[in-house]
Amino acid sequence: MPAQARTPRSDWIAAGLTALARGGPEAVRVEPLARELGATKGSFYWHFDDRAGLLEAMLDEWERTVVDDVIAQIDAGGGDARDRLRRLFALAGSFRDLPAVELAIRDWARRDAGVARRLKRLDNRRLDYMRTLFAAFADDDADAEVRCTLAFALFVGHPLIAADHPGRTRRDVLDLALAHLLR
Structure with missing residues (x-):
């Protein structure tokens, strides 16, 4: 080439x-x-200017893609909080390369304080957005916080789980978990 x-x-x-x-x-x-x-x-x-500039641009792109663009897309679709969360879960599951990049950035943040600060800010933005959606139908603030935390933990941790689910596919179990969070 x-x-x-x-x-x-x-x-x-x-x-x-x-x-x-x-x-x-x-x-x-x-x-x-x-x-x-x-x-x-x-x-x-x-x-x-240098490799550090590329690394910073990569983090900027990741933030734009996984926070700004996602929130804009979910909000543009309208609907109630459960509708928005369903779209959010579906969108999060549709990013083919996202889990590998997400995990690499989380690992990188363990060794780089600047990346760790940025990751914390992004996680807070993500959780703040979900918190407002869960609060619309949760029993109270504690219930909304638990649902929000479980949903985010499922998003981050699901790619790391290697276990079988007898009689169910991984997708089936994920769908059941998300349906439980939306009840």
Whole structure:
């Protein structure tokens, strides 16, 4: 593949997120990404001052995708709180690469205080949004908080569970859990 003079910035970010999911932040390196993209290092430096700039742009893109875009999409669909939560759960389950990137960022945050601060802010934004939805039909604030926490724990932890569910698929069990949270 011939090298491109200016591979789009979004391609560098997407390739960086793929590398992050595959091997953590250590796997996000300019030369291997350039080879993968069929681009020059000059193309990289057209968009970013350095590797740290790419890492920051990757986190920006992740935040936009998993918080800003998701909330906008869910709210645009209208409906009551349960309808919005159903759409939120369906949307969260539709992101093919999200679990790997999500887990890589969470692992990265264990070793990088700046990433940990950002992750905490994003998790708080996600939980605040769900909290308002659950509060619309929960018995009280404690019930809303429990439902919100369980839903988020299910989202983060479900990809890590390797157990079988006798007589049910993983999807069946996830659907049952989410239906229980919405009762």
